[in-house]
Amino acid sequence: MPPGDREESDAEAVVVVLGSAGGPTPKVGRRPVAHALEVADEISLVDCGNGVAGQLVEAGLDLAKLRRILITHHHIDHVADVAVVLHLAWSQLRAPVRVIGPPPLRRLFELHYEAFEVDIRSRMADEGWPHLRDLVDVIELTSAETVDCGPARITAAPVEHPPIPSFGYRIDVAGRSVCFSGDTRPSEAVADLARDVDLLVHETTYLNNAASYLPPERAQRVLTRMRSVHSEPVGAARIAAAARARALLLSPVGAFGPTSDDEIRREARSAYSGPISIGRDFLRVPVPSHKEVRN
Numbered sequence: 001m002p003p004g005d006r007e008e009s010d011a012e013a014v015v016v017v018l019g020s021a022g023g024p025t026p027k028v029g030r031r032p033v034a035h036a037l038e039v040a041d042e043i044s045l046v047d048c049g050n051g052v053a054g055q056l057v058e059a060g061l062d063l064a065k066l067r068r069i070l071i072t073h074h075h076i077d078h079v080a081d082v083a084v085v086l087h088l089a090w091s092q093l094r095a096p097v098r099v100i101g102p103p104p105l106r107r108l109f110e111l112h113y114e115a116f117e118v119d120i121r122s123r124m125a126d127e128g129w130p131h132l133r134d135l136v137d138v139i140e141l142t143s144a145e146t147v148d149c150g151p152a153r154i155t156a157a158p159v160e161h162p163p164i165p166s167f168g169y170r171i172d173v174a175g176r177s178v179c180f181s182g183d184t185r186p187s188e189a190v191a192d193l194a195r196d197v198d199l200l201v202h203e204t205t206y207l208n209n210a211a212s213y214l215p216p217e218r219a220q221r222v223l224t225r226m227r228s229v230h231s232e233p234v235g236a237a238r239i240a241a242a243a244r245a246r247a248l249l250l251s252p253v254g255a256f257g258p259t260s261d262d263e264i265r266r267e268a269r270s271a272y273s274g275p276i277s278i279g280r281d282f283l284r285v286p287v288p289s290h291k292e293v294r295n
Contacts, residue, residue, distance in 0.1 A: 013039035013176040013287035018055040020279035022254020024077040032077040040174040042067045048082040063089040071101025072182030073166035083112035096137040102165045157193045159184035186235035194243035205230035205254035213257035237272035251279020
């Protein structure tokens, strides 16, 4: 069954931006990368930057509805709390959460169980809980793959974020489709993955004013590097247009200085005519139905 051919549903779907900051350095007003898709009484979490458990609760999302976690790559701002969030949600979980991503995802969890053995054993004894590992189902990816996760179909494809192996994901569930690019330079793989998707969540890095905030000796090297592994607003917008995505959410947002949502949107608008949202922590973006007429 091709993506998008899942059973139709009138269920509302929303992407909640839990962390919109590009890059590992802590930032005022933006937490590290994490996005939640809530649909059909289930939550899919894409990336797990530091503090994501608290962000989920502050956003009003129910930890008991967490069904799957997708990790795009192993940069710390995307993966720091992938085991921690499940450890902190442990008391709310009634069935294993599927965790999908590239190696060394399984080893990361095994090291977590070892590092926090005192707490895990204590809570098992005090509360009668099963071992945390019994509520975690890890699937490691090394190439493009499609995984059926109950009502959701997860399609993963390698994207271009060298030298780190990185994946983008498409989630088809309850008649809705959302694609998450992960960190990547503009990539045909994302355009293919996001073909006719209801919402494309694509990273962006705003570099127009970066040279004003970088020492001259660093600027050329850093900007060349950033453009080789990330997507400026117009590059992300071109991918959205090529994919015929019905709506675009630019998130996370990387920058070296102040950013303007209006300026980012203006750049993207030059290449994409559909609805454009700019990521901010706790922004809620409804996923349009593919039945809706494209703007």
